Amino acid sequence: MTTERYNPRAVEPRWQKAWDEAKLYEARSDAPGETYYVLEMFPYPSGRIHMGHVRNYAMGDVVARYKRARGFNVLHPMGWDAFGMPAENAAMQNRVHPAKWTYENIASMRAQLKSMGLSLDWSREFATCDVEYYHRQQMLFLDFLDAGLAYRKKSKVNWDPVDMTVLANEQVEDGRGWRSGALVEQRELVQWFFKITEYADDLLEALDHLPNWPDKVRLMQKNWIGKSEGLMVRWQLAGGTAPAGHDELTVFTTRPDTLFGASFLAVAADHPLAASLARNDPALADFIAECRRAGTSAEALETAEKNGYRTGVEAVHPFDPAWTLPVYVANFVLMDYGTGAIFGCPAHDQRDLDFARKYELPVTPVVLPSREDPTVFTIYAEAYGGDGVLFNSRFLDGMSPQEGFEAVATRLGETMLDGAPQAVRKVNFRLRDWGVSRQRYWGCPIPVLHCETCGVVPEARENLPVRLPDDVEFDKPGNPLDRHPTWRQATCPRCGGGARRETDTMDTFVDSSWYFARFTSPRAETPTVPAIADAWLPVDQYIGGVEHAILHLLYSRFFVRAMKATGHLDLVEPFRGLFTQGMVVHETYKDGRDWVPPSDVAFKEVDGQRQATRVSTGAPIEIGGIEKMSKSKRNVVDPEDIIGSYGADTARWFMLSDSPPDRDVIWTEAGAEGAFRFVQRLWRLVGDAAPHLGDAARPASVTGETALAIRKAAHRTASGVTADIERLGFNKAVARVHELVNTLAGALGDLARSDDETKAAAAEALEFLVKLIAPMMPHLAQECWTVLGNEDFVAARSWPQIDEALLRDDSVTLPLQINGKKRGDLTVPADASKADIEQAALDSQVVRDALNGGQPKRLVVVPGRIVNVVV
């Protein structure tokens, strides 16, 4: 009778091996069923998986297994985002070749992932540093080059002096390199770019057609692309005040309606006008130099005082030749946005207002908020950025800002200056082209050559791949490819003369921008097989961390557009559904100034207070905040330890329990133990019941009360779990399974002496239970499945068939409220009419007491929900 303890250490590897041998999870594009592509963001092979991976892949695996059970033809692959700096750092520190380091890491992480029992198609595995992969990436690069989507230009770049490489704007955070944390310098270099701005509008527009993306991510992308519609306005510079060659100044504005509130113009320190003026003005030259210095330091940006230098140049107002405004050089104007020049309207822009107050410039309000008196409305310390009616604005008076915008655009558009309109409409984007050149070794070589006679020449396609040389030294900082004795020497495919190889490699974000497409034909000679890619893509459900909300997702969205333009697939968006999961966090512990790992901390309860001591020394421990697991805080729990002691199913179950998947989950030892206890409890339930189920035929309908209750519980749980998984509400699905187990544990206690009908209901309920947990705890489910007398894989079986009739009750108990407060229950037949329920309510004792013989003021009946009597 007593079931033996479930031993995951024996069971889990056994089934993993069996699944492997059966090739259970290998996907075929010609298999029956509608395709479904589930993908979790592939890992960087750092060497060990962490709890964040466990959570991410557990979620994806639930979706994959669930969809498979629903009859979908599921693709669920895994690979490695394997190029990047850490491998080179390891090479420099430990004198190990990046390739060796990377592939060894991959081997150990693959073993760790396999111990999780994920339903992955490992036959499609690749690493982005495999030559077979970066070969195809080079093919894509050449196609992009042909299509004008890749190009070279000299540009000011963000130079990371520690990593000795260029960074994209996206990779600079607060003026520091995203990886090294070093202050970024500006340098002029010739770089390779992808023309992501070509699709700026489309990338923005298409966000509205991604309903299965989190609003948050769509918004972040929208802000990043930063579209603004405005006017390029040409201002004449007053004769005699401006240097030769500067007759006018063009300004970009999104608020031409506030033109009559303008009180100054300002140009960036790098603006050509500023440069011209500085030649004869040492004080201005000093000011500009100071701006540049401040511009590169992050602290200066933080404190950000608005500083300006009055140049003496005067600009003529576009609508009034007699009205001139001073032109400043200002530290807050950016050369690389718009035209590098602005007009300031202090009343309606806080930054302009701060500037105007500092330099005592006029502040004229031109937008009147509703219900304000135009004769007294005054701007004090805060600019007014809201809507209203234009005033103090001559011919614009009385218009809305939108009407004002149009009126100014029209009038200035018709005003000709030197044969060109004084203003034209212009759409500006914050988004810049994507600089992909990296001065690193461990990346995909850019397949071009520099020929002395032909210039920049793409490598011939038949000469691909351009392989990374193995024999490189990492004893000095910088790019080892530059120092390689022979690798750079090549032959120009155009003229046959000597040429020098490009030594830049591609940003590793390029590698991850199309891997999801490669998974559809991972061994193809071409980057994709379009027909197959189009059959699988887009990815139906993509799951990963929100930290990739902008960069990786935006680059991938660009890539499918560029790949479509070059004929590699026919796709609008890469990811139909996106889910961003929360982090795994853990308490921190401190012994004095030292961080202490959780494994070295023991707890006890003293007077209701949790106290901690250090196991190794007995020292008292201070319990700190709950933070993201990190090496520096030492609050890391190693999945391998957890899987080794509790098993993969326990780790998976705990990761799915309790916390909503988009929020952070706190890893606790108690929580893990609780999950393990549940594993054992479920195992006992199935094991104890299995011998008594017999082969009782499953009746079409049941009459016994217990049997019916069992069936209802099973079908209702199945229905609820189905809905929860569809919405990725894993924590709720877990709660429902708990409920079912609680119910069954009570109902099946005396199964040996039950009638056949009850035994049959129990058999069905246990089958349901096992199928419902199978996506989350596949090993336990399979072991239970076997105990229930099955010889096949539960993972290959279909999802429980739900009998809708069992979801309904014959009678329902409604809460009975008096004046909105619950005063009793009312049990009525499920099909009772509204009138019947009303009558039943009026007949009830509580209502009669409350009415005291009178009539109710109102009677609210929501069938199936509630009854409310207002007296």
Place this chain on the structure above:
RNA sequence: GCGGGCGUGAUGGAAUGGUAGACAUACCGGACUUAAAAUCCGGAGGCGCAAGCCGUGCGGGUUCGAGUCCCGCCGCCCGUACCA
């Protein structure tokens, strides 16, 4: 600054505008045990002997009915920033 999200028991969290606190963790009591662990049964928002009253950050509002919707505050978290 701007944008977004969130505030519910001791804790993680449930709750299409309809019985607030499902489920779990921790806790308390009981059974089993020489004992402990495991397991099983039971308890539990607060106040109150009870009837009952009060309870979802605070203050208003809409509604028969508000954790949920609206307005105004407070607090925390995340993203982002001289973007004209």
